[in-house]
Amino acid sequence: MESQELPYVLVDCIGGRLGVYEDHLGFLKKRFHLITMKEYLENKTFLSKKIRAIYVWYHKPAITEELLQSLPNLKVVASAGVGIDHLDLKLLSSYGVKVSNTPFIVTTDTADMGMALLLASSRRLVEGHEMAVSPDTEYFPVDWLGAEVSGATLGILGMGKIGYKVAERAKAFEMKILYHNRNQRKKEEESAVGAVYCKKIDDLLRQSDFVLLAVNLTPQTHKLIGKRELELMKPTATLINISRGLIVDQDALVEALQNKVIKAAALDVTYPEPLPRDHPLLKLKNVIITPHIGSATKKTRWVMMEEMAESIEAGLAGLPVPREVLP
Numbered sequence: 001m002e003s004q005e006l007p008y009v010l011v012d013c014i015g016g017r018l019g020v021y022e023d024h025l026g027f028l029k030k031r032f033h034l035i036t037m038k039e040y041l042e043n044k045t046f047l048s049k050k051i052r053a054i055y056v057w058y059h060k061p062a063i064t065e066e067l068l069q070s071l072p073n074l075k076v077v078a079s080a081g082v083g084i085d086h087l088d089l090k091l092l093s094s095y096g097v098k099v100s101n102t103p104f105i106v107t108t109d110t111a112d113m114g115m116a117l118l119l120a121s122s123r124r125l126v127e128g129h130e131m132a133v134s135p136d137t138e139y140f141p142v143d144w145l146g147a148e149v150s151g152a153t154l155g156i157l158g159m160g161k162i163g164y165k166v167a168e169r170a171k172a173f174e175m176k177i178l179y180h181n182r183n184q185r186k187k188e189e190e191s192a193v194g195a196v197y198c199k200k201i202d203d204l205l206r207q208s209d210f211v212l213l214a215v216n217l218t219p220q221t222h223k224l225i226g227k228r229e230l231e232l233m234k235p236t237a238t239l240i241n242i243s244r245g246l247i248v249d250q251d252a253l254v255e256a257l258q259n260k261v262i263k264a265a266a267l268d269v270t271y272p273e274p275l276p277r278d279h280p281l282l283k284l285k286n287v288i289i290t291p292h293i294g295s296a297t298k299k300t301r302w303v304m305m306e307e308m309a310e311s312i313e314a315g316l317a318g319l320p321v322p323r324e325v326l327p
């Protein structure tokens, strides 16, 4: 039967559901014999030799050394999104496994998400919505003062593709833009969005009304924003995180928000995800949290899935892997 000749690809479940969109399934099943982690564990002896690729959607399944040891014919790991902090590239490479991600397609949507969080937080959209739909709150718009966006200073930490797209959007909102990045952007790129480089993160933190995190998670950026950094920010400032929860020391953030060291936070990413239901961040009015949905639009998610399938097919055919991530 044809489906038996298709390459076996391991996928995982997220929240008890297959970590693949329903409408992607038809496309994927034409190309691959999808094996869930559960199926694999139930029939390990047979499947361990069959599986040749892993489809990592939202960091699942976790690729441990134990898993790698048990899959002798694994050739490709295709990971959704741009961040690869959940993958040990050196380890994968030592097992002869190629890795790919989908770094380009997520840029625009993730930048849109950054702006959406900035606007929602500054204009108190979530609080306002809750008040407007609540049966027992008096509707009194005089209370609902927010912070101006136009004319405010946005500090972008991490001026890669996503950070730069945020800057393009912020320019249209007439914001002043500061940025910090390992490498300064070219002069023409800076002037196209009116961005001013801050060599020192501290200078950016002191001057910004909104600080937006768009850096990759690496050992160097792990808890880059801690108590000291939060204390450098203006008491009227908002922290926006669209990269990874672990860029921020979350305990320090809770304290800073509770003690009004900064005004607010808008987070698409936390640590862990989701946060435990009794986590103090979930109780704060000056916090907006979304469930890591930076790239979650129909078109982008479809392209991500196609790109992952393309990388798996190329890798299994011994061809150069599109969007390969090297250790």
Ligand SMILES: O=C(O)[C@H](O)CO
Pocket: 058, 059, 080, 081, 082, 083, 084, 106, 243, 294, 295
């Ligand atoms: O890295 C990304 O693109 C997303 O956050 C998914 O991990």
